[in-house]
Structure formats: C-alpha cells, structure tokens
Amino acid sequence: MSLRHALLGLLADRPQTGYDLSKRFEQSLSRYAWHASHSHIYPELKKMTADGLVEVVGEGARGSKTYGITERGTAELREWMFTRKDTPVRSEYILRLFLLSALDTGDMRTLIGDVVADGEAGVAELSQVIERIETDARPGEKPPFARLAAEFGLRWHRLQRDWARWAIDELDKVEHQRTTDKNARRTRRRG
Amino acid sequence: MSLRHALLGLLADRPQTGYDLSKRFEQSLSRYAWHASHSHIYPELKKMTADGLVEVVGEGARGSKTYGITERGTAELREWMFTRKDTPVRSEYILRLFLLSALDTGDMRTLIGDVVADGEAGVAELSQVIERIETDARPGEKPPFARLAAEFGLRWHRLQRDWARWAIDELDKVEHQRTTDKNARRTRRRG
DNA sequence: TTCATCATGTAATGAGTTACATGATTTG
DNA sequence: CAAATCATGTAACTCATTACATGATGAA
Incomplete structure (x- = not known):
C-alpha cells in the first residue's frame, strides 16, 4: 500500500488538497517512482482520514478540502521509510x-x-x-x-x-x- | 498488460513451462523490471493460448505443459516493443x-x-x-x-x-x- | 521415507485504471 | 461569455497479491 505512504510523504512537506497532490504526482513522482490518478487519491484520503493518518485542516472554494498529516501519520510514514520490504519494481x-x-x-x-x-x-x-x-x-x-x-x-x-x-x-x-x-x-x- | 508481453519475451527465447517462466521472473526480471507470481502466470498463459499468442508445444511429467510463442505472438511482441506508451513506473x-x-x-x-x-x-x-x-x-x-x-x-x-x-x-x-x-x-x- | 523441488491450479481480496459525471472560479 | 483550470467524486473493470490446495518426482 504505497499510495498511502506517498500521500503521507507529500503531506509531510505541507498540507495540501487532493487536487494539489494529484498535480505533484504528475509533475515528479509519476515519472520516476510512483503514479496515482485523482480517482484513486480522493477515496484513499478518505480512508486515511478514517484511519487517523491525515485530517482535514481547512476547507476552501469549490468544496476543496486541505489535508494535513497527523502525528500518527508521521509515525506511520517514518516506520514505512525504514522498513525494508523488498517490493517489486515495475517498469x-x-x-x-x-x-x-x-x-x-x-x-x-x-x-x-x-x-x-x-x-x-x-x-x-x-x-x-x-x-x-x-x-x-x-x-x-x-x-x-x-x-x-x-x-x-x-x-x-x-x-x-x-x-x-x-x-x-x-x-x-x-x-x-x-x-x-x-x-x-x-x-x-x-x- | 505487460505481464503478457513479458511472457512473450521470455518465450521468444525458447519454449518453457509456466514453472520455468516463474523462475525466470524471480531470478532477473522481478528485481529490475517486472514481477509476477505463478498464480498470475498460469491463468495468463491460458488466456494467451485462447488468444493465439502462445501454444502448448509439449507435455511432460507431473502434468507440465511447455508453451511456445506463435507467429501472432511474435508479431504482438514486436509491436509492443516499438509502441511507446509512456507507462507509469512503480518503485x-x-x-x-x-x-x-x-x-x-x-x-x-x-x-x-x-x-x-x-x-x-x-x-x-x-x-x-x-x-x-x-x-x-x-x-x-x-x-x-x-x-x-x-x-x-x-x-x-x-x-x-x-x-x-x-x-x-x-x-x-x-x-x-x-x-x-x-x-x-x-x-x-x-x- | 523424508525432504526439496517440480508443477499446476483456484478463490478471495486488494490495488489501480478508465470512463463517467458534475460543477465552481478565474482569466482573457 | 467562453475556455481553461480548479476541484471532487463514483462505478465498472482489470490487474495483481496472498492464501489456499494438491500432488508427482528425484535425491539423500
């Protein structure tokens, strides 16, 4: 479940909307490391909110929601970063x-x-x-x-x-x- | 659908059983390029047979089936090799x-x-x-x-x-x- | 005869893509 | 006011993993 961790990693930098995150995938991550489309990101953010890894820290125009990483999310991210489970590459x-x-x-x-x-x-x-x-x-x-x-x-x-x-x-x-x-x-x- | 093409590529070298193919993924492909487990390979070989891309060229002990690439399979593989569809990397x-x-x-x-x-x-x-x-x-x-x-x-x-x-x-x-x-x-x- | 390896499969679940669908706001 | 961009979501489908399940053969 790397999408989850990719999202945590991006949100660790600063709070962002699903839309922002989607852009950041397109711009850098998707070319070298991981891809995700918005239709995957939005539902995942919801699940992550339910799991207490992220939280809505603000709502803006057009129903936009800004997500921020929680303490639990930060811990989970760090844990994942150091847990070497040799995962399959696809290219x-x-x-x-x-x-x-x-x-x-x-x-x-x-x-x-x-x-x-x-x-x-x-x-x-x-x-x-x-x-x-x-x-x-x-x-x-x-x-x-x-x-x-x-x-x-x-x-x-x-x-x-x-x-x-x-x-x-x-x-x-x-x-x-x-x-x-x-x-x-x-x-x-x-x- | 890259598994299909990975299998074609391996079979282009020489005819092999699903088991052989599974080993070859483990040994080299899965580390740098693509991973697949046997539970994915066997059903796919069946589908590919139905699609005329590969064929059973021999049966051996323990119900083993050796698959070979067909002419259509070779054409499909070549086509895929030259068709650049910028596909997402995952690592x-x-x-x-x-x-x-x-x-x-x-x-x-x-x-x-x-x-x-x-x-x-x-x-x-x-x-x-x-x-x-x-x-x-x-x-x-x-x-x-x-x-x-x-x-x-x-x-x-x-x-x-x-x-x-x-x-x-x-x-x-x-x-x-x-x-x-x-x-x-x-x-x-x-x- | 026991263990490793050969050999193949299915079922349930989870991950990810494509297509469908909608509407607000900003910029020209 | 038209077009681009912002912004979010669902549904159907495909792809892939994990767990379950079985049995033959060869080497020690």
Whole structure:
C-alpha cells in the first residue's frame, strides 16, 4: 500500500488538497517512482482520514478540502521509510530492455537507438530543471530537497543514454568479430 | 498488460513451462523490471493460448505443459516493443528517496547511508555475475544478451551508490554552511 | 521415507485504471 | 461569455497479491 505512504510523504512537506497532490504526482513522482490518478487519491484520503493518518485542516472554494498529516501519520510514514520490504519494481521501459533478445539485430539497434535519444532528452531536461533550482535557491535557506530528486533523475537519464551507447558498441564488436571470423574461414578455404 | 508481453519475451527465447517462466521472473526480471507470481502466470498463459499468442508445444511429467510463442505472438511482441506508451513506473525504493524530506536530518542520513550500502552490495554482486557470464562465453557464439541486462543492473547499482554518496555530501555542505553562518552571527554580536 | 523441488491450479481480496459525471472560479 | 483550470467524486473493470490446495518426482 504505497499510495498511502506517498500521500503521507507529500503531506509531510505541507498540507495540501487532493487536487494539489494529484498535480505533484504528475509533475515528479509519476515519472520516476510512483503514479496515482485523482480517482484513486480522493477515496484513499478518505480512508486515511478514517484511519487517523491525515485530517482535514481547512476547507476552501469549490468544496476543496486541505489535508494535513497527523502525528500518527508521521509515525506511520517514518516506520514505512525504514522498513525494508523488498517490493517489486515495475517498469515497462526497463522490461523492454530485458527482452531485447526477442528482436532481430536490426530492430534491436533501432530500439537501443531510441533509448539513447530518450536519455539524451532526459539529460537536457533535467539539466535545465537543476539550473532553475540552483538559481532560485537562496543561500542559508533550508536545503532544496527537490535538488536531490532532480539529481537522481539526471543520473538516471545519463545511465540510460550511456548504457544504450555501450550496448550498441557491444553489438558492433560481436558483429565485427563474426565478419572477421567468416573472412578468416574463407581465406583459409581459398588459401 | 505487460505481464503478457513479458511472457512473450521470455518465450521468444525458447519454449518453457509456466514453472520455468516463474523462475525466470524471480531470478532477473522481478528485481529490475517486472514481477509476477505463478498464480498470475498460469491463468495468463491460458488466456494467451485462447488468444493465439502462445501454444502448448509439449507435455511432460507431473502434468507440465511447455508453451511456445506463435507467429501472432511474435508479431504482438514486436509491436509492443516499438509502441511507446509512456507507462507509469512503480518503485517503492525510489519513492522513498523522493520523500526523504519528510525525515529529520538524522533519519535522512541513516536512510541514505543504507542506500550507499545497498548500492555497494549490488555492485559487488553484479560484478560477479558479469565475470561468470564472460568466462562462460565462448568466442564466436551468439552474443550473450544476459550480459546486456547484467551491465544495466551494474550501472543501476552504481547510480544508487554514487547518488547517495553525493546526497550525503550535499547535506554536509548545507550543514557546514549553517554552522558557519551561526558562528559569524555570534561573532558579530559579540564583537 | 523424508525432504526439496517440480508443477499446476483456484478463490478471495486488494490495488489501480478508465470512463463517467458534475460543477465552481478565474482569466482573457 | 467562453475556455481553461480548479476541484471532487463514483462505478465498472482489470490487474495483481496472498492464501489456499494438491500432488508427482528425484535425491539423500
């Protein structure tokens, strides 16, 4: 039940509405860590209220409700953060990389090429994000935690890009090896 | 519906029983890309048979059924591999890293320290795996695709480790900054 | 003969997505 | 006043996990 803990984590920062939380998933979490849509978030917040992990701390226009984390919620979050239960990862993106061998060499190269391009784009994007964070940051202020996540994203995209480049090199090597062998055999036969 | 494609990808390599497939998830896929348990796999294989994506190519002892991928299955797999539908990633592990700011500085350091240790252990393990693959590989044979996945794993664990080390350095910097500021203020007041 | 592993399944429950549905407020 | 955005919710469906359940085969 990670949605619950993701919500607690976001609310630990500051009280927010379901709508706010939904946005924050879209903006950062859903790309690298966890996704949730509003239709899942709203009911969960209700359940969490019933369980005493969060509470409505204010109501605003358009029937909006601002939720805040409770003491119990904070305790529950901390407990979860330190409880290592090796949970399954899901990433279709990586799954594809693990299934590459199902493709023929041409398709494989095309797909890995796409990974290089994706990685490149990601690196460019995150570099900008980081630059923005750093110019906005004022010295002496509380450490910008968004910087940590952004750095993670940057390194992740670099990994993608560099691994894919390496993979193409490997395929080249193997193919070159084969060509060389074939020529060697041919020469031997001829000579 | 990625389980379906994961199964197709594994069967593209060679025909296997549900049991075999279950093992392969446990061994490599579930750690980096996708998890599935047997109770999910067996019914899915049945559905896939009904849909003509796989077929029973042999029956063995203990009522075991060996499944093979069909032509339609191969086509479906290829189609899926090239169809980029940005799918949501789920990783509790990374989620925790994104929610770090919910912890106090002490807890934060402890948790990041754990990440360093995990990364270190992963690097050691994958290095061994790679060594084994490379000594087993015989030149001229078909390229060892497991090597690509293992390299990905290695780089992933390195990323974890190095990011975590960097993060601790950042926290140190911020804290040092604060101490310096505090001393400066104190000195100013005194002088 | 006992234990580990092979081998497959179902049922109940929980988690998550997509589609449906509504309406207020702000900005241009 | 129109469009975008804010804001919340429910219902039907699919996907996935946990628990339950059984039995064969091979190795020690």
